Amino acid sequence: MTRPVRLLLADDHPVVRAGLRAVLETEPDLEVVAEAATAEQAVALAAELDVDVVLMDLRFGAGMNGAQATAAITARPDAPRVLVVTTYDTDADTLPAIEAGATGYLLKDAPPEELAAAVRTAAAGRTTLAPTVADRLVNRLRTPGTALTRRETEVLVLVAEGLSNQRIGERLHLTLATVKSHLVHIYAKLGVDSRTAAVAAAVELGIIRRQ
Amino acid sequence: MTRPVRLLLADDHPVVRAGLRAVLETEPDLEVVAEAATAEQAVALAAELDVDVVLMDLRFGAGMNGAQATAAITARPDAPRVLVVTTYDTDADTLPAIEAGATGYLLKDAPPEELAAAVRTAAAGRTTLAPTVADRLVNRLRTPGTALTRRETEVLVLVAEGLSNQRIGERLHLTLATVKSHLVHIYAKLGVDSRTAAVAAAVELGIIRRQ
DNA sequence: CCCGGCATCAATCGAAAGGTGGAGACGTCG
DNA sequence: CGACGTCTCCACCTTTCGATTGATGCCGGG
Incomplete structure (x- = not known):
């Protein structure tokens, strides 16, 4: 059996972190190794721990935002993948996050199975986009x-x-x-x-x- | 020992529902009896089941919003208490919800202990407000x-x-x-x-x- | 009961904004 | 070089806004 996918959860809401943990830990091949309540903390933990995928919220109460943290994380050599999991699907949120190097972009209303699938896809270095985000990108290229x-x-x-x-x-x-x-x-x-x-x-x- | 406080979770995000459930079920005196993914469903379940407190999100993808659902729930005789748990703390969200009869208003970044305490307070019919919401109400009265x-x-x-x-x-x-x-x-x-x-x-x- | 706040409507007038159809200068790129 | 996009500017005309002033009916609190 291969090593489980090691995850870092970054979200300023304790409830959301607990929810992600509850949903993802039912999967035997996924393991949550740490949680971060701020973007700065996420960057530090991503550098310090050996994680495969960071689940990143975009908005934090204060300080650095999720896109900035994503850029900081992906800038390092041997960086983990960043999967953005957020409530917001406007251009203002999605485009900077993707430019910052996010491997995927999911909305929080995604069903649990989809979330787990996206984590595995991200761990493999491939991209999963929420349908609305994909639409937006396509439109951006078309016009x-x-x-x-x-x-x-x-x-x-x-x-x-x-x-x-x-x-x-x-x-x-x-x-x-x-x-x-x-x-x-x-x-x-x-x-x-x-x-x-x-x-x-x-x-x-x-x-x-x-x- | 008294009967546990019976809860209904209403949120369109599966992850958030899982998080609330995970956080609240660690408390022996709290029991989650149902979940609703839409506001309409929340109103129906609140009428049909015997619940003490409804944890209500304010925004749902489509249809009725949380404030409307709160009004519908509290309008009935013998209605459960509604505790709003949401990410948004602008005037546009808080005031209608409180007018609609919410017993409390918490933000999702509240720590788990605070959440559990607010649920018990709501079950007793008393009000818990997040600090920012309380500030807003005070300012509203002052100006x-x-x-x-x-x-x-x-x-x-x-x-x-x-x-x-x-x-x-x-x-x-x-x-x-x-x-x-x-x-x-x-x-x-x-x-x-x-x-x-x-x-x-x-x-x-x-x-x-x-x- | 009267006052104040709210919501509704009206007329007028000057100041902005918007629509149209131009034009010249500059840099880039095939 | 010539085409293209960008930035700059101009004139003329119509529509819309904003400011002002004033009025009515309704409702709820002092």
């Missing part, structure tokens, strides 16, 4: 025109802060006409027709960060 | 002018979706004049002077939920 330019993003951020076009122009050293021109392009790319709708879309797409 | 009314919140949500005042009026069966009137009050309460700034402020205050 490259969606990306905003640097300048457009700058304008959109200021729009989201509630500034008028005039003020935005002053802030970026542009004329009112230029700001409007950028906005027209932004609306077209985001498929909206007003500044408030653009802000809503931007928040949804993770272009704008907050909280 | 009543800041709170948006129900109608104002409805308008603001539609503003955040990018609708024009005209469209908002159609959606809520109001005239344009009424919508504008609500907006004036919203701006005054939030200390802003444009719809986009209002959306930004609302996002920051947690009045508006994205995704």
Whole structure:
């Protein structure tokens, strides 16, 4: 018999850690070797212990977030795989996590069998994505025109802060006409027709960060 | 020895249900008698089974939300207590849940002992609030002018979706004049002077939920 | 019972924002 | 080189917003 897959659970909710542990320890080939309540702790434990897969939440109460921790973990040589298990499936969450090197991305509403299967897949170095996340990635590749330019993003951020076009122009050293021109392009790319709708879309797409 | 406290777990995440079960069943005086994966199911089971406390999540993937389910459960005679256990601690979540009749409000990052203690407190009909929720309620009482009314919140949500005042009026069966009137009050309460700034402020205050 | 808060509606007016259709300058890349 | 995308700017016109002022009906607490 081969060695069991050694797991590290990283989540700031004790209840979720207990749930993951309960679900995964019913599988004889999986073994939970440690738990981390913060992202920093997860990075430290991943470096220190011999684990195969880290189950990583994305949001922690304070400090480093899950994507940053994922990047820190996967940057080391001989790093364990990171399987993101979270409640959030927006662009703002998924894309940075995958860019940071996550081997898989599951939502917490996944049934236990799927979770165990994803852990084994991750241990083997292959990717499991939740269907909604997979859809998102495919769409991202299919519609490259969606990306905003640097300048457009700058304008959109200021729009989201509630500034008028005039003020935005002053802030970026542009004329009112230029700001409007950028906005027209932004609306077209985001498929909206007003500044408030653009802000809503931007928040949804993770272009704008907050909280 | 008295009868154990009989519990119903309502959460759409299997992992969270497993975690709550694992944490609570280590307590000899607590007994999990059923689990519900949807709010509707929770209402049905609460009516049908003899349970003392329902542990209720607030957000379910589709259909009824936790606050609505809480209202439905507590509306019946001889209803069990409802203890809300969730990840979200914004005004938009806590206030409706408490209004709906929740006996307590805990966050999922609560340590297991605190969770068990809150369940016993709820079974006895007394209230346990997470510190952040308690703070919020106190602040709410101290600064009543800041709170948006129900109608104002409805308008603001539609503003955040990018609708024009005209469209908002159609959606809520109001005239344009009424919508504008609500907006004036919203701006005054939030200390802003444009719809986009209002959306930004609302996002920051947690009045508006994205995704 | 009266006051205040809430929700509803109205008219007006100036200031923004949005739609359309341009144009020039610059850098990249095949 | 020429095509393309980006960033910058302009004019004209329509629509929408926001500010102001004022009014009505309803309800609940002091």
